[in-house]
Amino acid sequence: MATSDIAGIDPVLGFALVGALGVGSQWLAWRLRMPAIVLMLAAGLIVGPGLGLLNPSQDFGNLMSPLIAIAVAIILFEGGLTLNFHTLRDAAVGVRRLVFVGAPLGWAVSSAALHYVAGLSWETSAVFGGIMIVTGPTVIAPLLRQARLKSRPAKLLQWEAIVNDPVGALAAVLAFEVVIVLQTATGAGAAVQDLVLGIVVASVLGIAAGWGLVKAFTLGMVPEYMKVPVLFVLLLLVFALSDAVLHESGLLAVTLMGIYIANSDLPSYTELRRFKEHATVMLVSGVFILLAANMDRDTLLSMDWSTLAFVCVVIFVARPVSVLASLAFSGIPWKERLLVAFTGPRGVVLVAVAGLFGERLASIGIEDGTQVSTLAFALVAASVLLHGFTLQPMARWLGLVASERPGVLIVGGSPWSVALAKAFEKMELPVAIADPNHTHLRGAREAGIETFFGDILSEVAEDRLDLVRYEKIIAATDNDAYNTLVTSDLAPEFGRENVFEVRRAKESSTRHALPASLGGRKFGPDDTYDEANRRIAGGCEFRVTKLSEEFTIEDWRKTNPDAAVLADIGSAGELRLLGPEDEPRETVGMRILSVMPERKERHEATKAENGRGNGQGNGTKNAPSD
Template structure:
């Protein structure tokens, strides 16, 4: 019945279903604050082996394998483009150790677990063990986005995932070539020479393609509107040529190409990277749905207690032990070592490459090659679910979260900015004031606030400011054009709904007015820089008030008719910055932050009888 249903599903409808499930799972995960990979995995299993609505190998036939291979190549290329060497900073030692020491040790430990626990032969274990080095950038990136780790542990996990993906694939290639040599009794030196030539070619192709693309873009040999198409075509060409010379070496080539472009300082790099990130979201969701849906009930039923024992040993021994050994006696703290050791989710590359080599091993006469794909899927499913739900609590327990509650970054040092930052700090929210002018930060420093002296859009800010600690930004300098630039540039990273700026001064001439489509949202009463600071000069102040059943929002409005709501902080710690048209929440326990004229009564009478109203004056 499942076969009939899947056979009757048009391939175009199949593509549409995959897209809808992938993007829908990501949106639902964002809405419910759940790991997106877990929902995609469940969705794929539901429409595939569960309901029989989709069987990708039947709908898409021989195109299934090339589609997954190209998608994985693009995902790895985008990962390479995110690896700026400047962002590596103090995590460089740890990353080198994880790749040079941890990867070989992980290969050996994984192969041992496959042989002694899962019962696979040594040749099959050696090939599959090489693939298991990878930790999956497709799953690490969404997890890091949700867990909000501190900079160094996040960099360790991110770099390890990207770099080890092609390394793991090449390790599998090396093991497979040796297995072929032993099976065919051909020359070992010939196989090693072919492998060396393939790896060298991949490195040269990737570096040459990156160098050539950078030169072409810098010398204006490619028009702006064609840069992304040219990038895609070159990427596919490099992957195809390298993979033709040596299977799976294309992953290494595209990663090197992305790494080269990321560190070339291209003016159009940010736009290209954002487009690639959007494409990657679609590809990751699509590939996960496809691979999960392509699993059959018969294959899943082959998983027994040995598969469970294998997964447990990998999670508790084969992953942590190599990581702890490779990071021993380094500058990485023991807390960071534990977090990295017990965070090793596998993803798309493992399932895709394992399935490919499992089929090849079976064709060579190794019967246990057919067990590689279901074991890989079990490992991916278990680690994705486990780490998806435990990474945030584990990081919190080890004190490696960037912040428990994300705060506000205020760009522009002024009396208004300092007063707002001070009252946010009193609410136990992370807050920082940044300004290129050192003198503008004097009041903020006197208040004991965190400050950054420099341009928030500079590379120095990327290295020194932990932006993960903040999920909202307020552009509040005395330069309207700069405020608009900051809000526009950071909107894709923070989300446009989380970027605010003070109102621009109305320009008398249309030729000097900035487009209304640029910039951030209005905040408070939609004052200009000068109007906002004038309120404080006219004896206004910031106050925070806790709403309750005895003191509702209506009561607050009656007590403070002239007050201007700026933000509200929900009982669960969710902060919202409010615009002139946004109504504060009326939930009991909400902390309401507003600007209001100072009271004239004595200080001891400023609180209401239950002590609900506090104030912060400049």
């Protein structure tokens, strides 16, 4: 337990503190572009063993263990909801090998490291080695979101983490049952029978619950407003019943339940998944803060060279050996194998399950079981810090980043879209144009711009278009209703601040007005589809201008009075799309994307106004991308 220098905190205030620290850490990580897990780890250590403000075991008492168990179950269920089999096509071979070959090999190598390096008994090493198969979906998800990896290595890491979580827990259960047999002289047959029964019950419960839920939702037996509550109650019931048969088998049950729902084409699937994602953000934050704050100060200070050696062997030997051996001759490029081999962050599940089995080992007379929690925490902290700061640089070095700079996806092919895409290319941003009408993409193909023929909301788009490359969406088809559908559907995934659409033609009409919750943000001068394309047909063009100390935003406005600003991009590549009421940032080195009359027309207009023809000179000098 954590050391507390003051009286215990009120449980309600404690929960509020955990929530504020967890969500605050995630928000701060987003602002600073840092791994969120690193900040959550630091926050938990500061308020727990550091300042003694929070002592979870003391402040929350008997609620601590079931709270973490339920949170981990929900996290794994949400992970299962993300595992749709059709997304696994190009990574299926690798995932099978990582699960069926890599997991047992990793168990053996990790157990050897625990025994020979950390000095644990074979009994404890076997149990803890099974738990170390887990690579942490709670940590992988935010790391992948930040690193923006290419599709296949990202799917390999994601699927391995989700599938191996219950596998690792069951491996620990198997090893623990064997240890009990050796310690209590209980019949081996009975132990094996209990294990098989638990796995069968967990599998049946998980799949049956998923099938029943899908059937009930599809037949309309549950009203829309009760679907999420019913899902939660069923999830908890499945976890509790399976766990009652065999400890930790509930993790397998809820994971299978999530996978079944993900692959059932449930109409409510998207809404359920998004709600679960929001809940998971809260739970991951809370559990990580609780576990970090619950560490004992003396235990942390007692970590010595053997702890460091153990962590180094696991990260740099056990993980790479098991992954590289399992993926050998798999057809996966060596760069992807190398990235996966040296990316194995551990997370919440490892610490929670390791602590549980450590206590149980100690309770049956294996004294070094008490060291399991300390070693687990050290491994989680080291792997989170290491991979949090090295995954993206390593992926960039290996050429496995989807894009160095997040780009723009334009939905709708037209002369305006093509001209805008060419301007984004001048700004060295990834850009693509998607349209369900093949003819509309002719201009984009002729201009050499990447295109996608099909509905951007289809499953084919998810498979063939690497959406992680794009940060902004601009819906600009000739169908206003479709533009609104695209931006409304993609807003939760990309963020409402990152989805834009051209103005609806009948937006000003009360009869056709839509609520603010639908559609995207206004873009540029707030033109309709027809108005935007008339600009291009009438001789307007997109231009990129770089600001400097000699040529400020005021100079630019004087030189280009008829220009409308669409976006600005900083020296580090941070892009902002602007609406009609937004102002560009006035920073030296900032590049401005605008739409304006062609150079010749601007030149003549300026000459007529002030009697001299050098008005565009400064703009030309400071617009090297033009």
